[in-house]
Amino acid sequence: MPMITGEEYKRRIDAMQTEVWLDGKKVEGAISTHPAFKGVIQTQSELYDMQNERKESMTFLSDTTGERVGMSYLIPKTKTDLENRRKMIQQWASHSGGLMGRSPDYMNTVLASFAASIDILKGKPNCFPERLVQFYEYACQKDLSFTHTFVNPQSNRSKLAYLEEDVTNARIVKRMEEGLVIKGAKLLATQGGMTDEILVFSAPGAKENSHSYCFSIPSDTPGLKFICRESFVNEDSPLSSKFEEMDTIVIFDDVLVPWERVFLHDNICAANDLYIKGKFVPFTLHQIASRQVVKTEFILGVADQIVETINIGEYQHIQSKMSEIVKGLETLKALLQYSEAEAELDPSGVMVPARGPLYVAINQFQELYPRFTEIIQLLGASGLISIPKESNFSTQVGKEIDHYLMGAECRGKERVALFRMAWDLTMSSFGSRQTLYERFFFGDPVRISQTIYQFYDRTSSYKLVEDLVNRKS
Ligand SMILES: Cc1cc2nc3c(=O)[nH]c(=O)nc-3n(C[C@H](O)[C@H](O)[C@H](O)COP(=O)(O)OP(=O)(O)OC[C@H]3O[C@@H](n4cnc5c(N)ncnc54)[C@H](O)[C@@H]3O)c2cc1C
Known part of the structure; x- marks a missing residue:
């Protein structure tokens, strides 16, 4: 059954061993009960329930499986599809007054847009469009939730920064039989630690091949750390108690990305095109x-x-x-x-x-x-x-x-x-x-x-x- 319920979302996130750090301490136990996360995780679970309750307007029948899939995964073929997408997105947004920028439709849309842009990757070195499509289908089937990160840390934004040795940015440090090894950091991932997966790609403008990639890995992949800012939850406040989406710094400590999850690597041109010319x-x-x-x-x-x-x-x-x-x-x-x-x-x-x-x-x-x-x-x-x-x-x-x-x-x-x-x-x-x-x-x-x-x-x-x-x- 592709569409999950709110309870299934919570159960899945709680079962993961995601490494989340808040105020210098590792978040232990079920993250959905942690004071900094429980409100927003509850709200997110209500969104999944809403999708189940309003199947007609919030889901579509998958061409590949014939099963109902969340509308935010839809790759539109007609103007009516686009309109239906908008209406679905706005139903979810209404639940938080539009205050949850990263309700699951945001990243589902991103993944669908990448899957709809595979022509850009076809026949290019180190590009794997078929893996991207397979992963998109898998995400639809599991109704996966995502966070993402693409901007490099804000240490030096000068035009001449590339002349300095890179000591912070997440980059490919090894290409092995099992996959790529990533080391370094990325600026931010909103909702880091409370999603099934993290989609990682390089922002346009990478200067070295090792900085160009696109992949997705489970949030609890060994070596992956999410470092939270201070929590803004105030139990007595009507909005932060429900909609406070944590922002996290993402650290890759020699993270192994298996090949089946690598959609492109070591190709600056393809990474730029996927972002700029794709959908x-x-x-x-x-x-x-x-x-x-x-x-x-x-x-x-x-x-x-x-x-x-x-x-x-x-x-x-x-x-x-x-x-x-x-x-x-x-x-x-x-x-x-x-x-x-x-x-x-x-x-x-x-x-x-x-x-x-x-x-x-x-x-x-x-x-x-x-x-x-x-x-x-x-x-x-x-x-x-x-x-x-x-x-x-x-x-x-x-x-x-x-x-x-x-x-x-x-x-x-x-x-x-x-x-x-x-x-x-x-x-x-x-x-x-x-x-x-x-x-x-x-x-x-x-x-x-x-x-x-x-x-x-x-x-x-x-x-x-x-x-x-x-x-x-
Ligand atoms: C609340 C929040 C949540 C976010 N969530 C995510 C997330 O989930 N995933 C993710 O990947 N990213 C996320 N971002 C990051 C977001 O994409 C960046 O903040 C944005 O791209 C700007 O980059 P920066 O913050 O590094 O600012 P900078 O690029 O460091 O800019 C700082 C200042 O310098 C100026 N500046 C720097 N370079 C230039 C230039 N070349 N030309 C002109 N002016 C320049 C800017 O105008 C600005 O005034 C989030 C950001 C915020 C604030």
Whole structure:
């Protein structure tokens, strides 16, 4: 049975011997019961259950096995497939208000996009497209969950850094009969330690062959370590207690990657092409924009409730700030649907969303999201800090705070619950990390806007000007 339940997901993750380090200590025992992970693992398990409950809209019938597989693994062949993918992604996103950037659909989409790009690897040295397809089918059958890592550690970002000896980046150190041996580190893997597998590939720009690879291994492969940042879980906070996706540094201590899991190695050109020319970018951006639409709807809802609760909707600048969120939302929705309307069937029969509008959507969101969090702060003002924990309402001072913290038409307890959520969304360590995430997780906004500049087809604009300049009368 390809689709797993939430319980199966938890059982599988708990049974693994994944090496996860938090605050200098190794996480021992069932990770799904650990305070830093239990909330998000519970939420992730609810997503798997939802997929079982809504088979019609969240799964598809596999061509290879005839069995039902999660829709986020679907390689779309038609525009309707693309639309169905979007709707499925948005159902999952709605469960967390879009706050879980790495719900399983993110990486399922990445793997499906690689499997849909095998033409790029065919016939190239050290490339194994058939293994990639086999692995994709295996992942569909097992409903595997993934984390991933591709950026190298941030030790030296100078253009001349390549002149220095490489002492940090994960690289191939041996090519053996059993497989490749990897040593070094990668910058980050969100959800590291709470997935079945980790997909590892090299970001474009590798300068040495040993830095170019693409492979997937179980999270508990010997020698693989996930080092966590500090946990941002606060049991009393409505969002971090459920959606705090841990970020981890990934260390490869002579990790053996068996050949059947190596999709490419020692081929800089193929690694770059798989990332840049393959379907990774359009499909992943389509998943991201679908989630970000839901997240913006959630932000709008929180802002709207703040406005109503303290009755500030009559002020012109409040209306204008609310309109800013609405304009962002409508722009994102339009770009997303435009990418589907302009999707094209590629020679291998895959329906690929247009990448131009999607690149604009994500680059726009990197600026919009910090502004949205600022708007929530500007609307909420001191309300975002007058937020005693819920437990206070059942103490000796409970009656007083319920009275003195009342809203225009609600009791203090209700008002504080809303403002506490708004604080957790935009100001707590969880909320600040959300902002950093939206700014950077798919790449540096500066370089994404450079990419838009480099690839945007300006021929018709150029010609418009040329025609007018040369018009005689
Ligand atoms: C919360 C979070 C979660 C993440 N999760 C994952 C994950 O799960 N897996 C994963 O692989 N990655 C993940 N990332 C990493 C993400 O892909 C990177 O943060 C992103 O690509 C930017 O790289 P960097 O952080 O190394 O920034 P840098 O590249 O080090 O940039 C730092 C600063 O220097 C500037 N700069 C550096 N180089 C240049 C240049 N060549 N030209 C112009 N300006 C430059 C940048 O504009 C920026 O201002 C995550 C990031 C965050 C913040």
